[in-house]
Amino acid sequence: MPLSESLSPYDLIAQQLLRDHPPPDLRHVVILLPNYHVAQPLVQRLAALSGVSALLLPQLTTFTDWVQNVPLTQAVVSDSARLASLYQALRKQGWFEQADLWALARELLTLMDELTRQHVNLPKDEAAFQAQLEHAYQARKNNALQFEARVVHELWHAMSSSSELDGVAAYQQRLATLAAQASAPLYVLLTSDLSTPETRFLQVYAERAPVRIFDLRVLAAGDVEAQTLSSSNPLSTFDLRLATDFSLFPAHGLEQEAQAADLQIRRWLLAGKRSIALVAQDRLVARRVRALLERAQILVQDETGWTFATLAVSAVLMRWLEAVQGDFYYQDVLDLMKSPYVFADQPASERKQAVYQLERLLREHQVSARLEEFQRLAESDELRHALLRLQQAAQRLPTGREFTLTGWLERLEQSLDSLGVLTGWAQDAAGRELLQLLAEWREELADDRSRFSFGEWRRWLAQQLDLNTFRDSSVESPVVFTHLAATRWRRFDAVLLLGCDADHLPGDLSGGQWFNDAVRGALGLPVTAQKVQQVQDDLRGLLALNDTVLVTWQETKNGEPNLLSPWLELLRVQLQDDLIERELAPLLERGQVQPEPSSPLQSLTMPQPAAPAKLLPIKISPSGYNTLMACPYQYYARYILRLDELDEVREALDKRDYGTWVHEILQRFHGERPQLSGLPRVELEATLARISDEVFAVAVQHDFLAHGWRLRWQAQQAAYLDWQLENEQNGWHFAAAEQGYQLAVDDDLLLHGRLDRLDTQADGAQRVLDYKTKDKNSLTGLLKQTGEDVQLASYAAMSESAEATFVALDDSKAVVNVQPEQAMDELAALNLARLKEIFSQLRAGTTLPANGVDKACEYCAMKGLCRKGWWAAE
Structure with missing residues (x-):
C-alpha cells in the first residue's frame, strides 16, 4: 500500500516504538532525526497513540548534536x-x-x-x-x-x-566513542544513504544495542515495517510509487514563473492551507517570488538564508575596503556614506546632509578620487567632520603593510568603530551575527602567525562572507522557503517546487577540479552518481510524504526551449499523463492590469504642460534660454520642476575638460599681458607656454592622458597669438574676462550670465568674445538660422555691446571669429523682446510642448519623462 494511502510515517514510527518499549517511560530510547522539524509531529503521534496521560519522551536528536556531547581528549583545530x-x-x-x-x-x-x-x-x-x-x-x-x-x-x-585533530576526524572519533558506549535502543529516520562514518557507526552500535531503521524509500514503496539493522539484513531501496496531487506548470520566462508561484501560494492560503513550502531550485526566481509575496504583505520564513556576501551589512564592509584600497574612488565613498550603517552613532540627518554636499561638490568640481581632494572642497563642518572620520578610520588599515589574519581583523574592527558601523550593526540582527562571526574568526586564528598583505586578507574575508549564511529567525509565516535536503521526513499542506528545469534539478554536482569520477571511485571518494542519487532520494521522499505538489519551470528561456528535469519528465511518461496545471495560466492573464485608454501610460499625444505662474523662475541664463528655444518641455522639467540631474563625474578626460583648461589659460594670460602689441614675440610665447604648462600640470597629476590635450593646445598657441595681435591692430583690446552681468527683461525676470571675455575700442565700443573649442563650420551652423542660438545676442544685450562673436579654437592652423550676419544690436533687441513675450505667455498659462527636434533630444536627460518614444512613433 502506498504511504499516503496508509498511516502517516509518524504513526508507523510511533507504533513500532510503543510496541518495542511500553509507555510511559521512553527516556532510555534515542531517536536520530534528519532535522528537528520532524520532532513535533513525531512527539504528537507518540502522545496520541501511547494511551497514557503523561509520557516521558525519548531523546530526539541529530547525528551532529548527539556527538557534540562526547568529550575529546585533545583540542580541535578550526x-x-x-x-x-x-x-x-x-x-x-x-x-x-x-x-x-x-x-x-x-x-x-x-x-x-x-x-x-x-x-x-x-x-x-x-x-x-x-x-x-x-x-x-x-x-x-x-x-x-x-x-x-x-x-x-x-x-x-x-x-x-x-x-x-580536525573537524572531520573529531566527528569520527566522537562517533566511535558513542558506538563503544552503546546501550540505548536506537531508532534512525533515513531518506538516503548515510555517509561512511555514520554507516560504520550504526554497524558497530548494532553489535551492542538494538538499532531500527525507518527508511522512507522503503516505507514509500509499501513495506511499513521498520528494518532491523544487521550484517544479514542490509538496507535496500525500492522504487517509489507516487500518490500525490501532483501537477506541472510550464512558464514562459522568469516573470511568468514567479507570478504563477505568487498566485498559487495566495490561492493555497485562501483555501486555508497553513503550511506551505516553496522548495527553490532556482534562487533567482525565488527572489522574485519573495518580492511579489512581500508586495502582497505575505511574509516569508526563509530557511535557506542568504550568504553574508549578499547582505547590506557586508556590502558596507566590502565597500569600505574597496574605498581604502582604491584611493577613495568617489563612487565607493558615496555608496559608503549613503549606507545607514555608516555614522550610525550620529543623527541620520547629518549623514544625509554630508553625503549630499559631497556628491554636489564632486560633480561640480569633477573630482573622482583622493580623500585629500574631497577635504579641500569641503564647505561645511558636517562634511569636514565626516571626511575626517573617514581619514581616521583609513589610518587603521595600512594597505602597504602585512599582518596576521587576526591582526587585520582587529584593525578592521577599530576602523569600523571609527566609522560608527559597529553601532549600526549592533541594531541589526544580521549585523550582530556578523560581529559574532568576526569575533569567532579572531579567536580561531589567534595562534596563526602567518602574515598576509591587505589584498590577500581582503580576498580571504570575501570568501569567508560567501561561505557563511544568515537566516532570519524573527519571521514566522505559513509560507516557508527551503531547500530539498531540508524537507526530509517533513509534511506540508502544499509544496511548490520552483525552477525544476534540467539545469537546476539535480544541478551541478561535480566534484571540483581535482580528480574525475573514475579516480574518485578508485580512491573510494563519493562520485557524481552518488550525489545525484541523494538528491533523487530527497525528491522522492518529498513527493511521497506530501499530497499537494506543484512543479514550475521555464519552458522557454530567452526565447529558447528549456527542458524539464529528466526525473520529472520520466514521471510524466510513467504515468502516461502530461500532468499540466490548467487553471493558473488563464488566471494570470486575467490578473494582468490593463491601463485605461485615458491613462497617461497609454497617452499617445505630445506632453504640453502649463506651468503655474508661482513656479516660473525669476532668473534665466543664456543656456537656459537656449534650452527653452530647443524644447519648451525640457526647460519645464529642468528649470521649472528642477528635475535636472547632477552632472556625472567624468573619469575620462574629454573636450569639455579641454575647454575648461583653455578658458583658464587665456584668462590668466590676458590678466598678465592685457596688451600684446609692442612686446617681444619670444616673451609672449614664453608667458603663454608657462601658464599653459602650469594649468596642464595640475591636470596631468589626475590623468596622464591630459598630455594629449596639452600637445593639442601647444600646436594652437602660435595661431592664437597671431589672432590676438591682429585684433589689437584692428583697435580691439582686452578689457575683462569671466565677468558676470545681468539685465532686467521685465519686472519679474532677470537675464544673467558670465562672459568669457570683453574687448573694447578707444571710442568705448565693446565686443563680447565667447571661446569655443569647436571648428568654424560647426559654429557657423549654429548661427545659420536667425535667432536659433541666443547665446551671443544675450551676452551682447547684458553687456550693452555692439558686437559679439564666437572664437573658434579647434583648428591649429588658425583662430577665427564666427559671428551672425545680422546686426548685433538689432538681434539682441529682438532676442530680448521674444524672451519677454514668451514669459508673458507662460504667466498667462501657455503650455510648454515637447516639440524639440531629434538633435535636441539626443542627449536630453528628460527623454524618459516626456516618453517621446511612445507618442512620436504613433
Whole structure:
C-alpha cells in the first residue's frame, strides 16, 4: 500500500516504538532525526497513540548534536586555521602563481576532508600514488598528471602528519566513542544513504544495542515495517510509487514563473492551507517570488538564508575596503556614506546632509578620487567632520603593510568603530551575527602567525562572507522557503517546487577540479552518481510524504526551449499523463492590469504642460534660454520642476575638460599681458607656454592622458597669438574676462550670465568674445538660422555691446571669429523682446510642448519623462 494511502510515517514510527518499549517511560530510547522539524509531529503521534496521560519522551536528536556531547581528549583545530595553513603552503611552493589561492585552498581542504571522511589513506610513496592515478585515469605518465599527484600527495601528508585533530576526524572519533558506549535502543529516520562514518557507526552500535531503521524509500514503496539493522539484513531501496496531487506548470520566462508561484501560494492560503513550502531550485526566481509575496504583505520564513556576501551589512564592509584600497574612488565613498550603517552613532540627518554636499561638490568640481581632494572642497563642518572620520578610520588599515589574519581583523574592527558601523550593526540582527562571526574568526586564528598583505586578507574575508549564511529567525509565516535536503521526513499542506528545469534539478554536482569520477571511485571518494542519487532520494521522499505538489519551470528561456528535469519528465511518461496545471495560466492573464485608454501610460499625444505662474523662475541664463528655444518641455522639467540631474563625474578626460583648461589659460594670460602689441614675440610665447604648462600640470597629476590635450593646445598657441595681435591692430583690446552681468527683461525676470571675455575700442565700443573649442563650420551652423542660438545676442544685450562673436579654437592652423550676419544690436533687441513675450505667455498659462527636434533630444536627460518614444512613433 502506498504511504499516503496508509498511516502517516509518524504513526508507523510511533507504533513500532510503543510496541518495542511500553509507555510511559521512553527516556532510555534515542531517536536520530534528519532535522528537528520532524520532532513535533513525531512527539504528537507518540502522545496520541501511547494511551497514557503523561509520557516521558525519548531523546530526539541529530547525528551532529548527539556527538557534540562526547568529550575529546585533545583540542580541535578550526577549519579557518587549517585553510590559512594550506594557503601558506601553496604560496610557499609557488605552484599556482596566477590562481586565486584562497579558492584553491578551500577546494583542496574539501578534498582532504573527503579523504578523511572516507577513511582513505594515500600511499606514502609519491610514485605509487602517481601510478594509482595513471591506472584510474587510464592514461600514460604526463606532466599534468604528475603535477596533480604531487600537489595532492604532498599537501595530504603535510596536513595528515599534524598531531592536531580536525573537524572531520573529531566527528569520527566522537562517533566511535558513542558506538563503544552503546546501550540505548536506537531508532534512525533515513531518506538516503548515510555517509561512511555514520554507516560504520550504526554497524558497530548494532553489535551492542538494538538499532531500527525507518527508511522512507522503503516505507514509500509499501513495506511499513521498520528494518532491523544487521550484517544479514542490509538496507535496500525500492522504487517509489507516487500518490500525490501532483501537477506541472510550464512558464514562459522568469516573470511568468514567479507570478504563477505568487498566485498559487495566495490561492493555497485562501483555501486555508497553513503550511506551505516553496522548495527553490532556482534562487533567482525565488527572489522574485519573495518580492511579489512581500508586495502582497505575505511574509516569508526563509530557511535557506542568504550568504553574508549578499547582505547590506557586508556590502558596507566590502565597500569600505574597496574605498581604502582604491584611493577613495568617489563612487565607493558615496555608496559608503549613503549606507545607514555608516555614522550610525550620529543623527541620520547629518549623514544625509554630508553625503549630499559631497556628491554636489564632486560633480561640480569633477573630482573622482583622493580623500585629500574631497577635504579641500569641503564647505561645511558636517562634511569636514565626516571626511575626517573617514581619514581616521583609513589610518587603521595600512594597505602597504602585512599582518596576521587576526591582526587585520582587529584593525578592521577599530576602523569600523571609527566609522560608527559597529553601532549600526549592533541594531541589526544580521549585523550582530556578523560581529559574532568576526569575533569567532579572531579567536580561531589567534595562534596563526602567518602574515598576509591587505589584498590577500581582503580576498580571504570575501570568501569567508560567501561561505557563511544568515537566516532570519524573527519571521514566522505559513509560507516557508527551503531547500530539498531540508524537507526530509517533513509534511506540508502544499509544496511548490520552483525552477525544476534540467539545469537546476539535480544541478551541478561535480566534484571540483581535482580528480574525475573514475579516480574518485578508485580512491573510494563519493562520485557524481552518488550525489545525484541523494538528491533523487530527497525528491522522492518529498513527493511521497506530501499530497499537494506543484512543479514550475521555464519552458522557454530567452526565447529558447528549456527542458524539464529528466526525473520529472520520466514521471510524466510513467504515468502516461502530461500532468499540466490548467487553471493558473488563464488566471494570470486575467490578473494582468490593463491601463485605461485615458491613462497617461497609454497617452499617445505630445506632453504640453502649463506651468503655474508661482513656479516660473525669476532668473534665466543664456543656456537656459537656449534650452527653452530647443524644447519648451525640457526647460519645464529642468528649470521649472528642477528635475535636472547632477552632472556625472567624468573619469575620462574629454573636450569639455579641454575647454575648461583653455578658458583658464587665456584668462590668466590676458590678466598678465592685457596688451600684446609692442612686446617681444619670444616673451609672449614664453608667458603663454608657462601658464599653459602650469594649468596642464595640475591636470596631468589626475590623468596622464591630459598630455594629449596639452600637445593639442601647444600646436594652437602660435595661431592664437597671431589672432590676438591682429585684433589689437584692428583697435580691439582686452578689457575683462569671466565677468558676470545681468539685465532686467521685465519686472519679474532677470537675464544673467558670465562672459568669457570683453574687448573694447578707444571710442568705448565693446565686443563680447565667447571661446569655443569647436571648428568654424560647426559654429557657423549654429548661427545659420536667425535667432536659433541666443547665446551671443544675450551676452551682447547684458553687456550693452555692439558686437559679439564666437572664437573658434579647434583648428591649429588658425583662430577665427564666427559671428551672425545680422546686426548685433538689432538681434539682441529682438532676442530680448521674444524672451519677454514668451514669459508673458507662460504667466498667462501657455503650455510648454515637447516639440524639440531629434538633435535636441539626443542627449536630453528628460527623454524618459516626456516618453517621446511612445507618442512620436504613433
